[in-house]
Amino acid sequence: MAGEHPGSTPPLLAYRVIGRPLQRYDVLDKVQGTTRYAGDWQLPGMLTGRILRSIYPSARILRIDVSRARALPGVAAVLTADDVPANALHEDATGFNLAPFATPILAVNRVCYQGEPVALVAAESEAAARAAVEAIEVHYEPLDAVVNVETALRPDAPRVHAERENLLIHWKLRTGSVEQSLRQADIVIERTYRTQRVDHAYLEPEAGVAWVDADGVVNVRSATQVIEHFRTLAEMLCLPHNRVRVIAPFLGGGFGGKEDMTVEPHVALLAWKTRRPVRMVWSRQESLLARPKRHPFVMRYKTGAARDGRLLAQEITVLADAGPYPLLSPRVLFAALVAGAGPYRIPNVSVDAMAVFTNNVPASAMRGFGAMQVTFAYESQMDLVAEQLHMSPLEVRARNFLQKGDRLPTGEKVETAVALPALARHALDALGERSCPTTRTARVGRGFACNLQPYGRTVWFRDHASAWIGFETDGSLVLRSGVTDLGGGQAASLAQIAAEILGVSLERVVVHFGDSALTPLAGGTFATRQLYMSGNAVLKAAQELRALMAPVGAALLEAGPADVQFADDYVSVIGSPQRKVALAQVVVECGHRGIPTAHLSVFRGEQAPPVDLETGQGKTFPDYTFGCHATEVEVDTETGIVKLLKYVACHDVGRAINPQSVEGQIQGGAVMGIGQALMEDIVLEGGNNLSTLFASYLIPTALDVPDIRAVAVESGEGKGPFGARGIGEPPTGPPPAAIASAIQDAVGVRLYELPMTPERVLQGLAGTGPPEG
């Protein structure tokens, strides 16, 4: 069953607010330093919360002694697993009970990764909290740690969880006859690709404040992407769902890292136990140590093609290191399964996508969500096919690009435009003239890569989002949405949509967002779903509200309801703009006539039953966003340093609601992908994290990247409001493959492992490695 499609929208030319680079109201506050982030919140009598974390990746807890800590001055609470009313998050990220798991909130008898929370402290000051954490005595018996994802699957491998095998999830996709097609192919390219563990590195570390209010409701105001965690928190505290409230203020970045809970269970527990407000802010070092990361992938690709460049078959195996708890790994691997073959028409495909338990730091959601890592592999494979067939990389891709109406390997049809030929042309053209090397030892090269990224939740989660819009009697507008705003302009774009439809000037719209008690739930901000889901919910609510109020405005103007328009804070007669009445007056008149001036709508996304588990066949995601990035690099053959000279990122965004925000998403996402391509790496040794400083975990600075030229193509086809597509995640995918291709073009070295550090480039130049399939 397909999802909803809101009613027809005005033609593009009629838009007054949509598609314009309008100032974002939140940016106005942010430049003045007045935005109150989660860690900026202060309440009277507030305590400081801290976590005692495991020092071992794998150990038995023999004994925890908190008596000394509890006796220290200024300590209000010291909690261990015994103090948690229901110490288990019952998770099943597959949505149909394929991988159920009970994840402890505080470790019970056993720690499974370095940094796992063992005990909590609330104290009068930061210093007292630190002292209390240090005074807790934990006696451990270290155990062997499972740290290698490939050996973890051997039958004799030690288990991360005694009661359960190390294979967390194994998704399968089968279409056509891969083996036979590979035998018949003119060429077969087989390679192994490795991507590394990456941190979100949002500038705002995890933070939140909890308090119990006068009605006995536990309030948590935290940096979260998902206010719906209130239910999980209530279950942890053995309270009815309606006794916990989660508020998400503007976030200092999320990128998937604030999709699972962070401080929420800890501050909620401490506030519940002490009956006092508790604030917890994780240090950067804690965040780097223990927050879930992007999954490292090991990807085996076998691609068969015909002499003319047609792709015949692809056999893919993806192994991902999940760490010890499932979190969102099953869903990440499902995205890898669906996107694994890339934006190409391939008749015979098999994919095995597996997540494996280890004692490494957990992995979960991060921008790109499994569809990002596979881009490095499938695009490198395309280059290799081209090379072997002596064709240009563009020619091979062009011969195989998906088109609207084609079927993905899952059997589902591509329902919207695929502008890849145009995207590739734009991206490559924008590189302009080839640069000359700046030194004698430097070589210049170019590369590009294409991708597809789903937007919206997997269809069997039957996604929906609500929005409420109401007029005040002065004609100003209130919008309530449970959306969380990570910094991408989620709230501001909803204001733009409502302003467009209801003819209210943008500065007369106020958005209340991200409060599970006061705003209708919209689902979290993840999976590039909010413009699609909440954008459509707001569009629907606004259209329905306009339909309710239009007859009243028309009556005041002595015109037919179809003959009036809402614009510039007035209702006016189309074609006779001087015949107008202020929206405020229409609102008052609606009151007199008993016509509602507020309206709640629910938008339902694409809905379908789960895929076939043996073949992966079925509808998976609502839709996809396509892109092509092109880059020019300079490689220093003496140092191995790769410098980006030019970078173009081109995506079909369907329709840009706010072109500046769209370009900002593309630029920022590309740089995140560039960081993964060239420098970022959470290094673990035996499960011990060696990258717990911002001085050792390097993300791109302004000097590491060139200007990012963002090109937003508007096909007008997308399933979001006004034909928009999601653009939050898609730009992270292409950079590693595009840069790998450019390095190959410059110095003839192809790298199969990220990050592409100077060391790896030099090894390649010297012919001493790096290893390949």
Next chain:
Amino acid sequence: MSGTPVDGQPDQSGERWPLHFLLNGRRVDVWAAPHETLLAVLRDALGATEVKYGCGEGVCGTCTVLLDGAPVNACLLLGVQAQGRTVTTVKGLPNQDGLHPLQRAFVQHEAAQCGFCTPGMLLVAHAFVRDHPSATREQIRAAVAGNLCRCTGYTRIVDAVEAYARAGNPTSNRGGRDGG
């Protein structure tokens, strides 16, 4: 709590000493322990939450303030090092109609997304353009390279700072090219 800070005398606990400096042009008097960072003094004692904690290592630049006009990482400085000096946060940028022209340029170019790095970024850029009014784009990139941003990819930040510098007149309200 411990009375008004008086120069040269510790509080009753003997742990905290009086500290005074000019914060955004206004004299402030607080108690501070010798080990407390300027960041902690600003955020916790003075409620200056526009100064952000990002790493505590002096790497990310998120906590940047101007000390006697020069950008410093407030997380690496002790509070006592500000004694008698001038501290400027983003709220102390001179402005007309509520916004400094550099802030206006950031809004027009949408040089902020989540906004968490923005206060520090603005202060560094402000000090740099003040000292190097005809800086090139590359020099601007180098100047802000000590301040990490994870959202924007930097292009729009450099655009905004460049537009502000090109406008040439620090009191001008015209900072940007396009925008709404």
